[in-house]
Amino acid sequence: MSAATANTAVLERLDPALTALVPLTLPAALPAGPLTVELVRRVDASLVSEPVETARVVRLARSDGSALELRLHETARTDAAILWIHGGGMFLGSARQDDTLCRSLSAALGATVVAVDYRLAPEHPHPAPLDDCYTALGWLARRYPSVVVAGASAGGGLAAGLALLARDRSGPAIAGLHLSYPMLDDRESPMITTELADTVVWNARLDALAWQAYLGGSPADQYAAPGRAADLSGLPPTVIDAGDLDLFVHEDVAFASALETAGVDVTLTVEAGAPHCFEFILPDTDRSRATLERKHAALAGLLDGGAAR
Template identity: 40%
Template sequence: MSAAERAAARGMMQKGEAGLPAEAQRAGFDAVFAERPLGADVTLAERTLGGVRALDVRVEGANRAGVILYLHGGGYVVGSARTGANLAAPLSRLSGVPAVSLEYRLAPEHPFPAAIHDALAAYRELVESGQTVLIAADSAGGGLALATLLSARAEGLAMPAGVVLFSPWTDVTLTGPSIDTRGEYDPLFNRPIMEDYAAMYLGGADAADELASPLRADLSGLPPLLVQVGSAEVLLDDALRLVARAAEQEVDVSLDVVAGAPHVFQYFAGFLPEADEALDRAATFIRHRLALVL
């Protein structure tokens, strides 16, 4: 797709407003993402995992062994299992692997580390039930996925077969240069907006805590990672620095950067060819990781 067409995709997005209360942000987010059609081949079913609400994302024909645990984005403040299903469903369809999208608790009502406790509880139940797990996540869900892995490692739980991260937010200290250098280019976020999310999530906790900012953690022993990010986003450096740190610590890691693409550009599947290609690569990664362990 041409640079002009990618610019058109960015133009379909609108930068938020700093300082809005969580309730207003959730309403706006849900208006766009909570009712998106998933396809006639998809059925959602409520369940719990480790005592946490979730949605089984059942795609016809997706019956391979294993399960994708999907952790939605939204700055730890907005989003839901239903919005996560928007990406869990195509990943399940393309990979043939069943998926479950988690309804972890949100800030500011439930600040750090409540979301991590929920994700770890869900992951623990899947592992202890004998499931082979792959984790997929976007944005804040990406940071949550990494924090869940660190917590699982500390408990001695088996690692997942692999992890797919779309535009992960890995550093709530907001020290990545792109937080500022990409603020005008990013059609969704800038520093003030990210500072609001960080403050609500942390609730006074230390932003440098490795579970809040897993970019700062020892990543050794983590499973293979696939990281995808667009160049037109303030979180570009969160992804680039994560990949560099993982490689330095002997973690298998792959990186896809799409020039001119916005935050979690995979949502543009069907409109932006690069989004379709990215989801195809993610599904191939999932199938490959499963084939190595099953």
């Protein structure tokens, strides 16, 4: 999909202040036809600039001898911290690419943010990325009495899977979840219209490739695809954000409803005229600034609520 051939119905509903993001995103840059991980990675690399921020790096040894990298954006606060899980469809992105975002988040909240550089599919399919997030959670929980887990897109899906895994393993405790347009369900939703299947930023073509890479031919369980979970009871207070032009909006709304039914304290916001990841792609618009301020306030509430318990 190119900017010139993007779904007309989506473009008509898109907030005019956000139209500049369309040519900056993967669907606009990808050729027609079948996609491969290698092709998408090459195109993505051409769109992503290197961050200017730095972070303190901690490396944890995995059982196979490789190192799991954590990138720390630190403050003096000692009662609570955030574990950040980056997006990228499980096969793109890195903790380093989110240095600027995490540094900004740490400064806004006055709390340490630790980003986990989990292994990527398809070289490392499920459960390897989730195992890395669980290791990072354990490391952080040993240092802070209260940990909030936050993530965007694939990172939001991993955060939800991590909460289920921690619940079922009886720890480490998670004080709250903040999920931005999380990628939660490998099943094709009957609610996804032709319009949303061809939406901007992240569309059905990319999503199918991402799930194929992440699952590696194995069936999805609730930890890989939390939208499949039959029991969401016992999960921490959860904040979910999505846009009504986001491919994931229907699965996110369904997950929020299921959380509420299970007795979990959940807050859902669906923004009109908003596509996937808009506030990070165009952070300097008034719309993006307002969204980020609202998300910071929600995260601050989760941090303070967890620290008070």
